[in-house]
Amino acid sequence: MNATDPIDTARLSLALGDLRLPAIKVIWPDFADRADKEGWPAARFLAALTEHEIAERSRRRIERHLDEARLPPGKTLESFEFEAVPMVSKAQVMALVAGDSWLEKGANLILFGPAGGGKSHLAAAIG
Known part of the structure; x- marks a missing residue:
């Protein structure tokens, strides 16, 4: 079986969902293609995926905190008189x-x- 086998792809998608790794679930096919083309070692491929997941979690956390803070939009120091x-x-x-x-x-x-x-x-x- 190759990396693009539909059964393996479906199993991986389900497993990533179960593990609550949504960013990896979305980006892994692109990273896998790039890794195959550039000959990345497995550790580099996994590191790239996990770094992406961490960055996305951080971005979502900041987004969630800003939403929960209910700060009025458009209020910046530049616009303060x-x-x-x-x-x-x-x-x-x-x-x-x-x-x-x-x-x-x-x-x-x-x-x-x-x-x-x-x-x-x-x-x-x-x-």
């Missing part, structure tokens, strides 16, 4: 965003101020 809210320091906000030590520590950010001060916009943009 710092001039309209002089009590907000652009330099401080940019320094906060540039550094990630607060993220590594799992620290919270607390934004407070009067209504219309841009708290929700900044929170969404930072998120």
Whole structure:
């Protein structure tokens, strides 16, 4: 039997579904063709598949977290009008965003101020 045997292909598709490897299930035929053409060793083929699965899981996790956060769309730091809210320091906000030590520590950010001060916009943009 060759690599494109329909029975083997169907079995592999079912097994990848059972193992919850959706990215590999989709991409493996293309990777297999490339591996065959370029003469990849088995370890390289498996490494390429697993790296793809890991990257896709990470992408989906970020997508899911952003969806769950229910951040208002279109709120970016570029679209925030710092001039309209002089009590907000652009330099401080940019320094906060540039550094990630607060993220590594799992620290919270607390934004407070009067209504219309841009708290929700900044929170969404930072998120």
